[in-house]
Amino acid sequence: MYDIPGPRLTDSSNRESASGHDSYPILSWIRMERLGTLRRNKMRITGAVVMGVTLALSAVACGGDDDGGSGGGGDEVTIGFMGDLTGENSGLVIPPKQGAQLAIEQYNATNPKVKIKFKTYDSQGKAEQATPLAQGAVKDDKIVGLIGPAFSGESESVGPILEEAKVPSVSPSATSITLAEKGWKYWHRVVADDAVQSDGAANFLVNSVKAKKLYLVSDNQAYGKGLTDAIAKAAGGKGAQTQTDAVDDKATDYSSTVNKINQFKPDAVYFGGYYAVAGRLFKQLREGGYKGKMMSGDGSLAAGLIEGAGQENAQGALLSCGCLIDAEGKTNEKAKKFATDYKTKFGSEVAIYSTEGYDAATAFIEAVKAGHTEPEAINNFLKTLNAQGVGKPIKFDDKGELAAQDIFIYEVKGNTIPLLGNSNEAKVS
């Protein structure tokens, strides 16, 4: 149809080069069009220095490994932990890392025959960083098991590597539905998947919040979109009227979404995605005059949500999660003891997936306790494991899914997000 407007563009840029000669050194780049006259010497050095500093800084930003466990001689096996430890969503991954670290330190403190070395791998939640890390973990560090990867996207790329190396993994927090459908034999998780979460959330929204009109916003990423699509379907099936929109997770301005929501006037808005975006969205919703309920999923269950939205705007926001955060021991006694130990050790309250991190580590510890130190044997042991964790019973089905399938609801109060209850029985205030 049309020509690429190349000639015309070049035209306009040639216009000023027509008379171009380096009569004035200061002006040379304003005029110069010829390439390859780059003068080397000092510039190369400055360039190299700037480049070097930049690279060094990016390397720092990417972070290194830090070893939580003790070295020590004698028999020792290495258990890895992989997830986003320094990136944008590290608020979701530091707690399970600390949970796992606590479990392993407690185990090592009992002076067992075989100690466990805890090694962390910071993937920043990115599949392309997780893949080489996983290969290194298997080949160089010879891990016998991996806790993680924390997110679903990175799990998809790390799964095949562990499968080939025959190293078992237990993820504390990867909730994508598709992971269990890969037919992986070495993969497990100690959290219910997004299908269970979306059913639980939809049930809760329709039955307890009594939402007749529901607006679903996703960040258009695998996790967020999958979750909101499933909730829309489930809630639609229960007679709720739904509408959807998506926001850009790298942008900050969500006013077009707010305008759509204000036009639809829903009883509740559910956001599928991570807390940084949820905070911005909830803030702009309240500022835009929206008065209804706001709810989100496990990706937003972090203090960063309240900080981002502002305490006032975040009040009453609801969150659904397959994770159990139970500092008061509402559900079981072990949870309370875990919360106390966690606080003593790290100086902060138990947070999202810290329970699951502890439970995932417990699964491996049980295997080592039973005398298994080879990956294959540990994997076989996991298939038969039946133990009580600090959150839920640890028992896997043949796909690697946790047998217990509970979804819990949390509500923002002040600057905390306490447990409201199981999604089937939780009541909104």
Place this chain on the structure above:
Amino acid sequence: MLDDFINQFWPSTIDGLALGAIYALLALGYTMVYGVLRLINFAHADIFMVGTFAALWTARSMGVSDVGGFALIGVVVLMAVVAGTVAGGGAMLLEATAYRPLRKKGASRLAALISAIGASIFIQQLMGTVGVRWIFGTSKEGGKLDVNEHFKDLSNVVDTGGIVIRNDQLIIFVGAVLMMVALDQFVNRTRLGRGIRSTAQDPETAVLMGVNIDRVVSATFLVGGIMAGVAAALYFLRFETTNYFVGFLLGIKAFTAAVLGGIGNIRGALAGGFTLGLLEMYGSSIFGSQWRDVVAFTLLILVLMFRPTGILGESLQRARA
């Protein structure tokens, strides 16, 4: 679809103008530097980012919360002054370290472009690794990449049922327009402004006529930086949050706005900024927010197909003539 557009017309317009004002202020920096040096200053977005941190620092050190009314205007002015100073100074420093040495050596313009990209990465990483911690003492542990400071108290200045204008939106729009008028006057009426215009038109003749190019280039970066700083203060007023990569997406949008209006053309940058802001909002109201960028960029392509030099045409002086 179309009734969505009609129903959301007023809120979309108001949000679009507020957003467009920020794009336009930021686009001015791109367009002025391009006008004078024919260089795309990719690090401009990071100057903006530094500005948002300066605004945040100002709000935090004043320790205010829930400010509204005229007090809010005062706070914003102070934030704009601090952010404008920091960003303007930062832009001059950037020019002196990343571009001037290359220019003096007579390096090719492509080398300067690479230098711009390097400077952009450098500023971002510096802020991400040590800057944030140094200024605020917050650790990265726990994923505190977004730094927030909630200080404003919102109220509706205009509320007719259909049209609701909040105080922050009004301040952003009025503040941006004031800055644009000031810049227009500066470029068109002052001696230095004349220097900038003449350098943009014909640098060799400008030198022959006694224009000090180094000063002009410095002034261009300073003015562009101040605009970015004010944009940063207004941005921070609106969103009350920032992080070290906040400039990336906004920078692309502002650059787009500059190209849309005609790069090198100051009034073009304004036209481009507001057009882009409004288009994004109208586009999302019709097609859904996920189509926002698609709509904006499709329009950019259409405009460039029929007007390759942008809405108001390239070059710094033409809109003036």
